[in-house]
Amino acid sequence: MPKTFRISRRNLLKASVGATAILAVGYTGYKWFDQPVILDLNIKQPLSIPPLYAGDIVDGKVFFDLTMQKGSHEFVVGKPAKTQGYNGGLLGPTLVMNKDDEVVINVTNRLGVATTTHWHGLHIPSDQDGGPYQVIEDGATWQAQFKIMNEAATFFYHPHLLDKTAEQLYSGLAGLLIVRDPKNEPKLPNEYGVDDIPLIIQDKSFNEDGSLAYEFDDIGVKGNHLLVNGLVTPVFEAPAQLVRFRLLNGSNARLFNFGFSDNRKFYQIATDGGLLEKPVALTRLVLSSAERAEIIVDFSDQQNSQVELINYADETSDLHPFWMRDALDEKASSLLTINLGAPTESATIKLPEKLTTINKLEEKQAVKTRKLELGFSFIGSNATINGLEMDMERIDQTINLGDTEIWEISNASDLLHPFHIHDIQFQILSRNGNPPSENERGWKDTVLVMSQETVRIIAKFEDFSDPKIPYMYHCHILEHEDGGMMGQFLVI
Numbered sequence: 001m002p003k004t005f006r007i008s009r010r011n012l013l014k015a016s017v018g019a020t021a022i023l024a025v026g027y028t029g030y031k032w033f034d035q036p037v038i039l040d041l042n043i044k045q046p047l048s049i050p051p052l053y054a055g056d057i058v059d060g061k062v063f064f065d066l067t068m069q070k071g072s073h074e075f076v077v078g079k080p081a082k083t084q085g086y087n088g089g090l091l092g093p094t095l096v097m098n099k100d101d102e103v104v105i106n107v108t109n110r111l112g113v114a115t116t117t118h119w120h121g122l123h124i125p126s127d128q129d130g131g132p133y134q135v136i137e138d139g140a141t142w143q144a145q146f147k148i149m150n151e152a153a154t155f156f157y158h159p160h161l162l163d164k165t166a167e168q169l170y171s172g173l174a175g176l177l178i179v180r181d182p183k184n185e186p187k188l189p190n191e192y193g194v195d196d197i198p199l200i201i202q203d204k205s206f207n208e209d210g211s212l213a214y215e216f217d218d219i220g221v222k223g224n225h226l227l228v229n230g231l232v233t234p235v236f237e238a239p240a241q242l243v244r245f246r247l248l249n250g251s252n253a254r255l256f257n258f259g260f261s262d263n264r265k266f267y268q269i270a271t272d273g274g275l276l277e278k279p280v281a282l283t284r285l286v287l288s289s290a291e292r293a294e295i296i297v298d299f300s301d302q303q304n305s306q307v308e309l310i311n312y313a314d315e316t317s318d319l320h321p322f323w324m325r326d327a328l329d330e331k332a333s334s335l336l337t338i339n340l341g342a343p344t345e346s347a348t349i350k351l352p353e354k355l356t357t358i359n360k361l362e363e364k365q366a367v368k369t370r371k372l373e374l375g376f377s378f379i380g381s382n383a384t385i386n387g388l389e390m391d392m393e394r395i396d397q398t399i400n401l402g403d404t405e406i407w408e409i410s411n412a413s414d415l416l417h418p419f420h421i422h423d424i425q426f427q428i429l430s431r432n433g434n435p436p437s438e439n440e441r442g443w444k445d446t447v448l449v450m451s452q453e454t455v456r457i458i459a460k461f462e463d464f465s466d467p468k469i470p471y472m473y474h475c476h477i478l479e480h481e482d483g484g485m486m487g488q489f490l491v492i
Contacts, residue, residue: 043077044337047236048229049193050175050200053093061102064095066117068136068159068173069110073230079210083172084111090230092157092175094198099181101148109136115168117142118160119177120290121272121425121445123149126469126491129422132162132392133469149463150425151274151356151443152181154198154246154292162392166221166252166478170214172230174200174250186352188269189244189296195346197236197243199309200250201287201335202227203328218382219415220253220477222326226311228336235337240303241347244269245295249287252478254328255416255448258285260297261308261334267351270294273425273443275356280439284312288418288448290476293439296351302340309336358442361404361427361458369406370397374449374475374485376413382483383475389484390474397473397489401465409447410454417480419455420446422471423491426459446476465491 055062071089072080086092097103107117107130114137118130124146127134136142155177159168176198180190189195203223205213214221225232249256260266260283267279272292285293299307311333375384383389388396399405406429409419425443428436432453440447449455467490474486 044233044235045231047234047336048231050091050198050229051093052096052192053087054096055103061104062097064103064105065108066092066105067108067110068115068117070112071172073172074210075204075206075212075225075227075230075232076210081206081211083212084168085172086157086175090172091200092173094176094178094192095157096178096180096192097148099148099150099152099179103146103148105144106141107136107144108141109138112138114138114161115164115173116160117144117157118422119144119155119157120420121150121153121155121292122146122177123423123425123463125464126423126466126471129471130157131160131422131472135161148179150179152179152185153270153272153274153443154178154248154294156248156250156290156292160472162390163482166216166482167214169250169478170204170221170252171212176200176246176248178246184356186275186355187349188352189242189346189349191344191346194344195239195241195243196246197238198229198246198248199336200229200248201256202250203254216482217479218483220479222252222254222328224326224328226328226333226335228309233334233337235339238299238338238340239342239344239347240299240301240340241343242349242351243297243299245297247285247287247293247295249289249291251289253289255289255313256287257312258287258335259283259310259312261310264297264307266295266297268293268295268439269355271440271442272445276439276442277356277358278354279351282439285439286448288416288446288476289478290418290420290446291448298351299338299340300343300347303342305340307338307340308334309338311335361460363406363429363458365404365460366406366458367403369408371408371410372473372487374409374411374413374417374419376415376480376485383480383485385473385485385487388487390486390488392488394488395470395490396487399461399489399491401491402460402462404458404460406456406458408454408456409449411449411451414451415477415480416451417449417485418446418476419449419473420476421459421473423464424459424461426457429456429458431455461491467492
């Protein structure tokens with residue numbers, strides 16, 4: 001297959017051209033010259049549900065064993081591709097834990113290279129976070145121990161090795177982590193794989209032999225096939241009743257705009273860090289890389305019918321900066337076909353009017369406002385925060401334990417940036433001075449910051465401090481993170 005060229009710092013410098021050269025040759029998306037091969041993968045396989053892993057209780061603690069390993073997966077039938085996964089060839093089991101559990105997770109590395117595993121969204125000590133400081137060498141086992149302090153929500157785990165996160169996650173290393181709170185959760189669909197369905201949405205490109213095609217690109221790697229739980233256009237047999245979908249945008253760089261083929265109304269019930277106060281009715285839901293949402297769809301009057309989950313990317317054209325356009329951003333694409341059959345015994349569950357009570361943080365509680373500017377350039381420092389690329393020898397921010405702070409995150413670049421902060425869940429105060437939408441008024445750990453937008457967030461840094469081991473904050477377009485758009489903060 002001819003080599004794929006992309007507009008990146010490397011290619012631009014090699015060709016000795018600037019960004020204006022792109023306009024001279026005509027714009028056809030962020031890829032330049034040859035496009036990756038597009039394969040016919042629309043084979044309607046049954047949706048794969050990652051196995052549920054609840055761990056083993058020993059002496060009052062819940063133990064999990066994860067092995068990061070090489071494997072294979074047939075994205076193209078009859079053509080196995082080399083992949084990586086946790087406890088299998090691709091992705092990983094869904095870890096389920098309860099609030100207040102004391103958990104112990106043994107992570108063994110059988111990849112042949114160094115790696116880490118980060119517990120994205122969990123509020124845990126920095127030395128258990130699984131970021132760039134907790135490197136797991138090949139053949140070694142790292143043990144993470146922490147108490148589950150988060151509210152019931154959908155989180156995920158993935159590698160976070162300095163400069164290698166993008167490639168390792170793209171290869172298949174990711175899995176969901178569900179926290180439950182039996183004492184406080186409202187009655188919602190919760191039969192895993194039946195009416196409580198995990199959906200890891202990604203995009204990947206392939207070579208003609210069916211193998212994964214990945215070449216680092218500063219601007220962000222976007223595949224030309226959309227996948228759900230590792231499959232292209234799978235089919236799910238759902239009961240005709242309330243069904244809960246746990247959505248994770250597990251892509252390296254792509255923005256998804258979810259909706260259904262019949263434009264039916266659905267209800268968002270949770271954001272990254274937990275339940276919203278009440279269900280929010282939607283027909284579209286935009287999620288950037290690493291964002292999660294839980295939605296409830298009412299199929300109760302649709303027995304023996306069919307509906308599709310769609311990526312309505314064409315409708316978000318006003319949201320896409322120039323550099324993030326490509327063919328899949330120009331059209332609606334089917335993600336999942338849902339065949340609706342007989343309801344189950346849980347069909348009597350009704351959607352509650354109230355879900356929880358959120359302790360709202362107020363601006364007057366903040367003792368400090370920090371300003372972070374996200375930058376991206378084809379010249380000099382490429383992907384930066386406050387003009388600086390990531391340096392593990394430099395601490396960028398120091399925060400006092402117990403302080404509540406406001407962070408003003410401004411995006412001066414022509415790209416969008418999903419901004420993630422380790423350790424905490426935060427609340428969005430405003431977008432360019434306007435209040436957040438109803439479905440963003442919950443706990444978040446990742447927020448989409450559009451080009452030329454300023455987002456103000458507020459959070460309390462509590463429970464954990466360490467004078468030596470920092471947490472990270474970064475863009476969750478993984479190639480931006482690996483390219484330098486990441487910083488470090490200590491809580492002391």
